[in-house]
């Protein structure tokens with residue numbers, strides 16, 4: 001299934017589950033089937049054990065052997081084994097199907113939600129985290145859904161039925177057989193004292209510190225080496241590990257005796273010892289037949305299983321809970337509302353009216369922007385770093401909605417425009433270019449999938465990237481990331497070719513600074529002059545030539561427009577723009 005199909009399917013699916021219980025509610029039927037099948041399988045699984053017990057008693061007792069009875073027991077044990085195999089396999093099969101359905105449901109809901117969240121939400125960091133949520137976190141529910149219910153049911157049903165059976169033989173020895181379980185349960189509160197819990201928290205925090213200092217060290221290794229800070233960064237990592245050694249010793253010293261005690265009382269030799277001592281005492285005092293010791297030896301060993309299963313089940317539950325929490329965070333991102341009745345724009349004049357915007361509520365990045373972009377004009381946005389240029393231009397392709405005010409295209413608020421119409425009308429080329437892992441030709445023709453190769457080549461020529469593409473191993477058929485590794489500037493030119501081919505009447509461009517190479521500069525200048533025509537163009541300009549070519553310059557400072565006008569007029573005015581430009585030129589010398 002493709003991402004689009006998943007998204008479409010997800011649109012029709014139910015809203016996100018409110019909790020783990022909400023997650024499982026639609027699957028109650030399958031879940032019940034898993035449990036019932038497992039209970040039958042587990043009970044049937046006792047038959048071979050009981051058959052061994054019964055055989056022992058029949059064969060060891062004095063007197064003639066009842067052959068019919070013995071064979072009946074053998075057959076009953078074998079049937080039980082077969083039933084167990086069939087039913088546990090069926091339970092596991094249904095469990096895995098249920099798991100598949102739950103995971104698919106999650107991925108559909110995630111795809112549907114991701115298709116509707118603001119584009120601006122997808123920062124590079126978020127994209128990395130998202131890959132983990134959609135992949136690892138969704139898969140992390142597998143043990144909890146597919147394995148834990150069956151294992152837990154089996155772990156409780158088998159001892160319960162065994163206990164009932166043992167009680168019918170001898171209640172005193174049954175109570176003695178339970179001693180290891182009682183001891184283990186008595187040790188649990190010792191693991192939960194405030195001191196133990198604090199030590200556990202310190203342990204987790206210490207592990208976190210080691211992980212983050214290791215990541216910091218590895219991620220910054222190039223900078224650290226270049227600036228000779230290797231010793232310092234390495235020291236932080238070493239301090240974290242040294243501190244952790246103390247924490248670990250304290251944690252281990254506190255927990256080890258209890259964990260060892262727990263392991264000891266649950267171990268088969270200890271269980272056998274208790275049963276044999278108790279059994280011998282009862283047999284020697286004449287209260288128990290020697291053959292009756294056999295069921296306690298065989299079944300007693302299985303009584304400690306629930307304690308271990310509880311531990312595993314609890315771990316699975318915690319891991320699933322954490323993963324579902326992260327999945328919910330993504331499902332809770334507010335989507336960009338789509339208009340119920342989209343309105344068609346009249347022309348492609350762009351207008352920003354009283355636009356205010358902040359990424360969070362305490363910090364406003366744009367503070368009341370009024371701006372008109374007429375068709376057939378190029379408007380250049382300039383301003384110091386952090387003044388809000390990128391934020392401003394990203395409002396045009398609706399990466400975000402303004403907090404106040406509105407952005408209008410052809411007289412229609414972007415919120416009333418259907419997203420397909422919007423992306424048909426507005427093309428953008430930003431610095432943070434992401435190409436798809438497909439052929440160069442497909443990357444260029446993204447907005448026009450049926451474009452013929454001639455059109456793709458024409459766009460590539462205009463974007464000054466055609467010759468470079470021909471140098472790639474398979475030309476336009478080279479796959480990005482496989483047989484084509486492109487530089488930042490080259491990727492931006494591919495993205496420019498994509499925008500040129502899309503032929504949208506509004507173009508938003510962020511002139512590259514990070515990868516300003518002569519080819520890219522020339523491509524962008526060429527595109528601006530070739531494209532101009534009737535288009536509405538907004539460009540974040542970093543070079544004087546681009547600014548000089550523009551019809552209007554808008555100078556931003558601290559989120560407000562502080563000057564606007566024709567470039568020559570602004571320079572002549574000798575105001576803020578002229579001063580900014582002067583210092584900018586000095587810097588770039």
Ligand SMILES: Nc1ncnc2c1ncn2[C@@H]1O[C@H](COP(=O)(O)OP(=O)(O)OP(=O)(O)O)[C@@H](O)[C@H]1O
Nearest residue numbers: 123359360365383384385386387388389390391392
């Ligand atoms: N995704 C984001 N989340 C939170 N804050 C952001 C985000 N993007 C930008 N900002 C903040 O918004 C302010 C304006 O940033 P913006 O990138 O729009 O400025 P700019 O003028 O384009 O800067 P530059 O020329 O350095 O690219 C800055 O304070 C920046 O830290």
